[in-house]
Amino acid sequence: MxxxxxxxxxxxxxxxxxxxxxxxxxxxxxxxxxxxxxxxxxxxxxxxxxxxxxxxxxxxxxxxxxxxxxxPDQSTANHGNPLHDPNLSLTASGIQVTVNENLIQKAQELVNSLGEEVKSQVTVTDAIRLHSRYNDRPPILKFSVGSLDQKVLLLRNKPQLRFIQQYKHVQVRSSKSRI
CATH class of the missing domain: 1.20.5 (Single alpha-helices involved in coiled-coils or other helix-helix interfaces)
Known part of the structure; x- marks a missing residue:
């Protein structure tokens, strides 16, 4: 077993x-x-x-x-035309169109209306009218100034425009577009 x-x-x-x-x-x-x-x-x-x-x-x-x-380098590319440089260009909407208008002179008059300090320091170098999107509004005026400091000075003083009858409805902004 x-x-x-x-x-x-x-x-x-x-x-x-x-x-x-x-x-x-x-x-x-x-x-x-x-x-x-x-x-x-x-x-x-x-x-x-x-x-x-x-x-x-x-x-x-x-x-x-x-x-x-x-x-090309951005500074080189923008050197040829100051209107293409976002550091130097601004737009103004609401400026009426006149026959045979001198755009640089119109932009300089806008700058001059901001006071003696702005008038003496800011110079407009170039200006163009952009195409209007709306038929009932004037086309935007794009202009450039001599330097970034001039642009900053102009933008800091732009609230004074509302007290000037001619520019009461004009808005100035920094331009971000390329044209």
Whole structure:
């Protein structure tokens, strides 16, 4: 009986070890497959990142070449026409249109109406009329001054316009447009 019991126990032990070994082999195989799949995905992501990095490097090189060769410096670009320089240009809306008007003179008269300090320090260098969006309003007068300090002085004194009958409805603003 003891021999039979030990034989059954040995048989059960060998079956258990075989069963455990097969389960371990199955788990190893599943883990190997999972790891290889994740390795492929990581390699794909790595390849994509390297491709994007090379594209970014190419774009940065092209941008620097464009900036150096094609795109002029803003101070150089604005040097030719002060009306294109946002640091020097202003707009005035509500100034009536007259026949054969001298726009620089009109802008200078607006500046002169702001008082002696502004009149003596601010000079108008150029002026144009922008296209009117509305038929019932005069087109905007865009003008430029000699320096940023002159522009700041003019903008600080613009509230005085509401006390002058001729310019009561005129609004002066800093120009942000390029034309």
């Amino acid at each position: 003891k021999a039979l019991f030990e034989a059954k126990l040995d048989n059960l032990k060998s079956e258990l070890i075989t069963n455990i070994n097969s389960k371990v082999q199955t788990l190893k195989l599943e883990l190997t497959e999972g790891i290889s799949e994740e390795t492929r995905r990581v390699n794909g992501v790595l390849t994509t990142i390297q491709l994007m990095q090379s594209r970014l490097d190419t774009l940065e090189q092209q941008r620097s070449i464009l900036q150096e060769n094609v795109l």
